[in-house]
Amino acid sequence: MSGSRRPAPLALLAALLGVLALAGCATRDEQAPAPQADSAFPVQVQAEGAPAITVERRPQRIVSLSPAATETLYAVGAGEQVVAVDSASTFPADAPKSELSGLTLDPEAIAAKSPDLVVVSADLDGKLAAALGTTGIATLVLPDAPTLEAAYAQFALVGTATGHRAEGEDLARRTREDIDKIVADTPKPPAPLRYYHELDPSYYSVTSATFIGEVYGRFGLVNIADGGDPNAAGGYPQLSAETIVQANPSLIFLADGVCCGQTAETVAARPGWAAIDAVRDGGVVTVNDDIASRWSPRVTDFARAVSDAVAGA
Known part of the structure; x- marks a missing residue:
């Protein structure tokens, strides 16, 4: 036919593969939310009973000095950002356990891990935050959760602070729903x-x-x-x-x-x-x-x- 040509077989194949690749990406995006973009920062976060802090950019090196926070960091998908955890953090097993202690906070030893975010369960008089703040390290305090709702709120907060807002909110929702169902199903x-x-x-x-x-x-x-x-x-x-x-x-x-x-x-x-x-x-x-x-x-x-x-x- 004049004025048109059939596309070459290789061109057709390439076009088809491109469409399939786009479809696959769309499916993956629906199943696993992408990490929070750097443009979402800075963010301000505050746990119940703790001071508010501003996380200027998506943290790349996180030190966790709270076993509960360590578990939450991994649950929201921030495990790859964690470079050190305290000696009491036993889960998950592959968390990078160190000699650091969440009970005896040592600013120099913590700073030696070169973190950009440190998570603790307590910071008496804000001394750790003040010491680390002079070097630009943010300290996030996540106190013992007094209620289940406070725990759920911390799950969402950890997600937001680490660049995994959607995952944190989803974890909070799923945990609440799971516990509600367990209770409802119990004779x-x-x-x-x-x-x-x-x-x-x-x-x-x-x-x-x-x-x-x-x-x-x-x-x-x-x-x-x-x-x-x-x-x-x-x-x-x-x-x-x-x-x-x-x-x-x-x-x-x-x-x-x-x-x-x-x-x-x-x-x-x-x-x-x-x-x-x-x-x-x-x-x-x-x-x-x-x-x-x-x-x-x-x-x-x-x-x-x-x-x-x-x-x-």
């Missing part, structure tokens, strides 16, 4: 169950005024450590063996299995404890020490453990 006992949560063999426990206590409360459990004031001792009272035996809880949760080797057998061997309903009826549950003490995305694992215990009681 409700005929009467509220009493429980004791053990932090160590010296009978330190938690009250319902704590983050951990709120998780139990979502299942309608009654905390024997509350006494007359759940806020006493900052929510972490030390009980006596006599008090626990007399309270006769239906469920005992041991968060000292890893640290202190406590099991259903060691509990049953304690003087007088064999008569407790939880011991007699198989209601002693060992929960991972870390999962039961961190306001991290793995709180869903803790909620499942509580759900299983309630369902089996």
Whole structure:
């Protein structure tokens, strides 16, 4: 035909591959949101109970001195930006553990890691932020989350601060929905169950005024450590063996299995404890020490453990 030619086969193939490539990219973009663009910075972030800070640009070298924050950083997709974590950060296993401590903050040792963002759970009088600020290093304080909602807010905040806003917001949403579903799907006992949560063999426990206590409360459990004031001792009272035996809880949760080797057998061997309903009826549950003490995305694992215990009681 005059005035037109059939495209060469190679040209057709190239055009087809180009269309397929574009389609593939579109699909990937829908499934995994792209990291927050550098143009989204600077951003101001502030956790409940902590000072506001401005993150000037997308951090490339992050030091985490909080085990809960370490887990959250990896969960929002910022793991590749993390260059060092504190010695207590045990999850994920491949996190770059260092000699740094979140309890004894050493500005010089932290600065030696050349971070542009440092995440801590506490900064007394802002001394660390002041010291690191002189070298242009931002310090983000993420205090112990007092409630589940505060934890969800921190997930979103970590995403925003690290250039993963969409992932952080999605993590917060999914965690909230997962816990709501776990609670809703758990069979409700005929009467509220009493429980004791053990932090160590010296009978330190938690009250319902704590983050951990709120998780139990979502299942309608009654905390024997509350006494007359759940806020006493900052929510972490030390009980006596006599008090626990007399309270006769239906469920005992041991968060000292890893640290202190406590099991259903060691509990049953304690003087007088064999008569407790939880011991007699198989209601002693060992929960991972870390999962039961961190306001991290793995709180869903803790909620499942509580759900299983309630369902089996």
